[in-house]
Amino acid sequence: MPSQISQKHPTGLYVLFFAEMWERFSYYGMRAILLLFLIDTVKGGMSMNASESAAIYGIYTASVYLLTLPGGWLADNILGQKKAIWYGGIVIMIGHIILAVPAGSAIFFLGLTTVAVGTGLLKPNISSIVGELYPEGGARRDAAFSIFYMGINLGSFLGIAIVGYLGERISWHLGFGAAAIGMLLGLVVFRIGSERHLKGMGEVPPARISTPESDAQSGTNKKLGYGLVILLIGLLTVLQLSGTIDMTTAQGLAKGAGVIIVIISASYFLFILFAGGLTRVEQKRVLVLIILFLAIALFWAGYEQAGTSLQIFAERHTQRMVGGWEVPSSWFQNFQPTFVLIFAPVLASLWIFLSSKSLNPSIPVKFAAGLILLGLSFFVMVAASNIAVQGNLTSPFFLIFTYFLHTIGELCVSPVGLSSYTKLAPKRYVSQLMGIWFVGASLGNLIAGIFAGGFDEENVMQMPALFNQVAIITTAFGLLLLIFWKPIKGWMGGIS
Template identity: 40%
Template sequence: MEGIFVEKKEKTFLGQPRGLSTLFMTEFWERFSYYGMKAILLFYMYYAVEKGGLGFNQVTAASIMAIYGSLVYLAGVIGGFIADRLLGSRRTVFMGGVLIMFGHIALALPFGASALYVSIVLIVLGTGLLKPNISEMVGTLYSPEDVRRDTGFSIFVLGINLGSLLAPAIVGTVGQKVNFHLGFSIAAIGMFFGLLQYYFGGRKYLSESSLHPTDPITPEERPKVIRNIVLIVAAFVVVFGGLAIAGSLNIGMIVNVFSAIGVALPIFYFILMLSSKKTTKVERSRIWAYIPLFFASVLFWSIEEQGSVILALFAANQTQLNLGWIELLPSWFQMLNPFFIIVYTPIFAIIWTKLGKRQPSTPAKFATGLIFAGLSYVLMVLPTTLNGQKLSNAMWLVLSWAIVIIAEMLISPIGLSATTKLAPKAFQSQMMSMWFLGDAMAQAINAQVVKLYSVHSAAMYFGVYGAIVVAFGVILFVGVPRIRNLMQGIK
């Protein structure tokens, strides 16, 4: 009798590979923990000790917030190296999640500034290990010809923004209404749930290949790699040891050192790629086309990332939070960023689909985005000027975020796509790191610039900063034809 064979149906998640659910929920909880912590960290640092805070001045707290964000993106370079050359993506992501969880636990303990610094180190390293590699693992779920890939990434990004949206509402409320340490505890619990999901789901649904490095270090390479690591560590020891001996090792100086690194590293990468013999003439032209786009992204991120610093301070100090029927918390305004991303994403997807080949070029989208980013700050001149020392309506902040996220829709996803298209063949991975280093560079600059902000200088700060970014957007528009020529056929 002839046997009957029934093809086993693939288990799916919203029509996608089942492994996407594991990565979706892991990133949901990781972003929940990170943005929950971030929603209250600024206030925890500068609130008076009797209010449960650390009693830092607001300038120091703002600088720490900015350099913290810069370090998170700089650490992604380390995470990519460890996954690609040593441990593989799956183990690297798990290690990162464990470090993040312990970083939140450190903040949950009442050990003051020391716990804060330990937490920063753990979360920076942990996020650097997790963030770039979990995104890369999404791509490994699909074959190159699988038409579900773009939709899968869209679902994954939705998980990121859902976690970011819920976090300020929950962690922010508990942190500001009850106790900061309890709020940080909830962030730690969120990461713990993410680790459970990742560990058990990963064993069932993630590929075996994710357990192994894609480009393992060979025995011949090992001495050179070890030498480079020793040199980097020695450089840090010399710099910070020298500062300690000179009596200059303080939080302000540490911020300055990492600000310099955040600015210098992307410049070093550009020089490396442009001068390399592995870069062809056409590829070198495309790098020159990418440079103005990169620095446009730096200007955009410098404004967008100030949402958790400058706009958070504006929410706390210069916004009418008592609406009579409800009292708003400053941390709740951090929900606006992911909220508008979720709202705008399908709208822009429809717009680009409808326009098809008639849509603006990549440089034109960047220039438009830069103008919108600047206008989000120019707008804030109105409440700071019209109201004087009086508290401003909360809708000004809502409108500012609504405008800057339009800029994000024009720059962030477009920039990722342009980076992959313009990358030289020999530097494809490094070029993707460059895109994230743009955010690191922006926040390294912010660590210095935010020192200029105060309640009394707010109108000038918003006006000058916004006008500079708008002006660069206009200049970029003028340069669009030249940039398109340098792109050598890339649209």
């Protein structure tokens, strides 16, 4: 079997598979214990309240995705993809090493920032090289990304299991150090493997052809960019001075970042629609992309509760004793990658089967299904929290079933959305709109942190209402997509 697989796919794919696996080991492993470390008051944690900790968590995870925009730009214009991956991995490893040093809050936040910067440099570029291995596109390329996606989830599983255990049971900083070792292994794999199996790929930035038209457009874009920066600074100043938000706190800073992301995204979409030189068909397709952007931000806002509100619920309100041993609360996050590894091939086969029968659901229907499943998962958590508010520990099966619904929803939304953006985006804006896709993920992560900040340790009675709020909003948006899927599909101009 291994020999047959290697004949179908170039060895370079497996170099990237293992490099990404170890990078995700470090990212998800550290992320699994981040909130626990921030709220810990016993074992040398930061002793922060849940609200402030969740806001910091949200800012960090949002920054990782937001920094993929400058990370992609640096690769395209200065470094080339290969150097961006290499330097990004080194920066990530240094960040985890800094986190492994118990030297106070300033050093900790320096390490957190360093990891975010490195991840923003590495993340968008390693996926791009996977695509370069298959210039012909087609089914082999789709299969390659499925294999690559399995590597991401395998790394996530191992990272949460190992780093989570070390951090919770032995030392937080030992856990952060283990994440650094994972990134080191990824660097070794990439360095040795890329020299032999990825020659000529991502070595230098793509050549830029300068014309009077492109130079004029570049000048216009710079002026618009400067204007947007001035607008953002002015708006944030007004919000701060009026007391609407207080950016001297973590919660206020998270809200300010949310304002920035929303305005940048809205401004970009409006620019593309009205000044992008699009045809009528392209404008309708961009409208579909806007709808999918809103849907993916909302989806990730719920899905990423795994590391925030659901992590708090696992830690404080879930029965975790197996025999005489207490399961680390961070391990519950591992149900997501486990279910992905089990069910990704099942859903991929289902879409192929339905397509052969001309029954494959359209993109808006798949998105609707993902959001409705996410909403149902939070109705499960409403039931669980109603038990918790009575002072009882809940069965772990509530969280397990919640993560199962999350995963099936993710498999309906994430790979479908990624593919949709590449197909629906006007050709001259594909790279930029792929960056906006990651901005949607960034916004979702930020909302997840802000939402979890509403958890008051002194008032567990508010848990059912908070979970019910997420359940209703996500289910309602999913139902709206389901109701209007036909006109949305019509705007796609024949693309399916």
